[in-house]
Amino acid sequence: MSTRTWLSTLLCVAGLGTIAGACSGPDPAGSGGQGGESSGGAGGTGSTSSGGGGGGGGGGGEPIVYPDGVLCPKAPANDPRCGPAYDPDKPLSEDELEKALTAGLDVWRFVGTDGACAGCHAPDGFDLAKIGYSDADIERRALAHVDQQKADALVAYIHALRQKHGMTELLHPAKFRPEQPAFEAFAETTPGLQVTDPKAQNERDEAFMHALTDDLKLLWATGKVGSLEQAKQARDEILAVDLLKQKLGIPFDHLSEDGWHGDPHLSIFEWYPAMPTAPLPGKEAEWYALADAYVADPSDKSLWAFYDAIDSLTGCAYDLSGQGDPAFYQRACDWMRLKFKSLQVFQHMLRHTTTKYPDVLADQPAGTTLASALDLVIHRSPIWEAGDFIRIAPLQRPQQTACFSQPNLPCTLLPAPIDSTIHSMPTYEEARIKQGEVFQQSWFVMSWLRDPALVHESHNFATFIGDYLESVLLPHYDIHHAFVVAKMAAEKSAATAWMNAEGFRAGTGKIASVRTFSFKQIRNNKSPPPADDPRRTTHERMFANFARMWIFLVEDDLKTSGEIFDRQEVLRAVRFMRTWIADLEGAEDPAVNALVLSIEALAPTAKELRTPENIAENPGTGLQPTGTWGEFDAPYNGN
Secondary structure, three states: OOOOOOOOOOOOOOOOOOOOEOOOOOOOOOOOOOOEOOOOOOEOOOOOOOOOOOOOOOOOOOOOOOOHHHEOOOOOOOOOOEOOOOOOOOOOOHHHHHHHHHHHHHHHHOOEOOEOEOOOOOOOOHHHHHEOEOHHHHHHHHOOOOOHHHHHHHHHHHHHHHHHOOOOOOEOOOOOOOOOHHHOOOOOOOOOOOOOOHHHHHHHHHHHHHHHHHHOOOHHHHOOOOOHHHHHHHHHHHHHOOOOOOOOOOOOOEOOOOHHHOHHHOOOOEOOOOOOEEEOOOOHHHHHHHHHHHHHOOOHHHHHHHHHHHHHHEEEOOOOOEOOEOOOOHHHHHHHHHHHHHHHHHHHHHHOOOOOOOOOOOOOOOOOOOOOOHHHHHHOOHHHHHHHHHHHOOOOOOHHHOOOOOOOOOOOOOOHHHHOOOOOOOOHHHHHHHHHHHHHHHHHHHHHHHOOOOOOOOOOHHHHOOHHHHHHHOOOOHHHHHHHHHHHHHHHHHOHHHOOOOHHHOOOOOOOEHHHOOOOOOOOOOOOOOOOOOOHHHHHHHHHHHHHHHHHHHHHHHHHHOEEEOHHHHHHHHHHHHHHHHHHHOOOOHHHHHHHHHHHHHHHHOEEOOOHHHHHHOOOOOOOOOOOOHHHOOOOOOO
């Protein structure tokens, strides 16, 4: 497969990322919500202000219209990165089409050198067809796995798929980024910067700031919250931001990267797995029967039947041995299989030309909710887990905390053929550290877009409070981080379907609740841009208005409901936010102080909704970080 083993395997290198197989897909969607549960946050509109379940992500299933910037040019224009779209004026005959599809599918599943195409792609190659990889790229990468005859059959197969699905419009392999909101990210202003360059991240962050202030004109980002009405307005405006349509300054992965096209593409920052998945011995017929059933009826139910069988019917089809250990590269393959699962979800949305995440409860009994089927929902949400895998076991670590120097410092080491597809600039270690960081940024954010309350991505409390998402955005995506803090708090406060959930999620869906406030990353430092940075003033305004908004809203909630979820922690949060006003605006605000005094008077008599049992069963799930709030235990008395 030429200069790079194409991130390893899967013979279907046929032109798209890792040489693997199951390609598929037409119009990719954004990160839509998880399904369409009436009671809960998966699917839906992404806003929870009307009492929905929260965590919906902001997406619907409206038809996609791709901007010209992510499309291959139409003939007669030519782009060497793009292959031919289907030309209705020059179709294959019915017989020619059938022969090409039959022969091509056989090659698609043929186990060549380093696996079969179907092991790294969609079940039928739809992704390779819709993303307009050129014939030359498909052939070149295929030849690393199969002979010339089969490579030719693969090229013909992709052409046939484009005709079968009427693909007169193809997505550009080097411009289209799966799940990217609005399909394009804000660009840096300095030409030639890499995606990992801190300067580029700062510039894209500033562009996002202008979108919030100049385009959306959010009160939280532009004005001063000085009344309850304005606090409600600010929260409603934040809730109304459609995360699937709002352009960001964080570019997501391309479906595939290929170093053959230049050093900037020497990257693992892509969707395609570099190590193939294959049916276990004796399970081939059962596995491909599920694949055939899905292709014949690509419904949400069929998708999950195919997807759920990945764990039971398939395994890693790659030599994992190294340094005398037959499973030395097991972590790498575990990560690649999470990519493979994520790809199946993406190709399904691509196939249906939608931004709506497939309904994770489509095959469940009526009345099933996200909360009642949480294990299943998390299992069917692989994108977050793929990012989290690299957080736990990165590709490399700094020398002072080198890989495996302690039992709690694992790494995901890549087999040499795959590792060689990543550049080593400025150093081997730093290149892999930075690529791991941008992978986390991309995959964490794309998960958050469809679950902005982070209620159903993981059983990990740190995930739920946004710790990992926030930390990976710092220190350069400071405006994005401020927006995440504000949006997540608003969504958590509105996720009413989770109010009586089990475990640490209980209390989500109420304003006067510890669950609304996630301060882990801003307890001691809100990570402001430098003093002379054009983002600094807006950043300070955002956090000052965050405090103003929630102090107004907490007081109103206590007056209206007479209830509170975790009295001690909510009071700590309010007392903490009160100090932000002087820190960020230069002086205390008597009106805000008066609100805090009112909260101090209302809270002691409010009904406590958090039970002692919930606290005991979920230790360490109060205001974060745990054990750092003693200075805010004393009531504020106006002095």
